[in-house]
Amino acid sequence: MSLEKPTAFAMENLPMSDEKHNVTTVEKLNSNGSLDTIEDTKPGVFVWLCAAATAIGGMLFGYDTGVISGVLVVLGTDLGGREVTDSEKELITALCAAGALIGAIVAGITSDKYGRKPAIWFASVLFTLGAVVQSSSYSIAQMSVGRLLIGLGVG
Numbered sequence: 001m002s003l004e005k006p007t008a009f010a011m012e013n014l015p016m017s018d019e020k021h022n023v024t025t026v027e028k029l030n031s032n033g034s035l036d037t038i039e040d041t042k043p044g045v046f047v048w049l050c051a052a053a054t055a056i057g058g059m060l061f062g063y064d065t066g067v068i069s070g071v072l073v074v075l076g077t078d079l080g081g082r083e084v085t086d087s088e089k090e091l092i093t094a095l096c097a098a099g100a101l102i103g104a105i106v107a108g109i110t111s112d113k114y115g116r117k118p119a120i121w122f123a124s125v126l127f128t129l130g131a132v133v134q135s136s137s138y139s140i141a142q143m144s145v146g147r148l149l150i151g152l153g154v155g
Contacts, residue, residue: 065093068092068147075089078138079138079139079143080139088140091140091144095144095151096147096148096150096154097151098151099147099148099151099154099155100151100155101151101155102151102152103123103126103153103154103155104155107155123152123153123155125153126150126152127150128153129153130146130149130151131146131150132146133149134146134150
């Protein structure tokens, strides 16, 4: 096999060994005949956009956690005309994360069946409905349902 003129059949895996670290790697020949490794690959615009979207999503999830912790401090007797217990506060806080866990599983199934655009649209509708339910809630049950809907939308 010649490295000067690679053919389609010459593009096979070549095991390379590194005695210094006792590691064997598998690399491929690219079209110009040089070895191509993952370390030589530059991330494209799509990878940077995905990383930025993930970072923004993580920050927004943290922001939501901060907002609900501030709301729970000043909630008082607004939900049900009595003081909210610690267990109810824990429930309100945890339902968003639980909904996100369920939403992540459902989002994968929905994406596979209907495509990513309808899945994103559905998640946005769930998030909006959750925000409306939370803002108009007057009981612990309604606030809990709103937090669960928000979590499903986040997931």
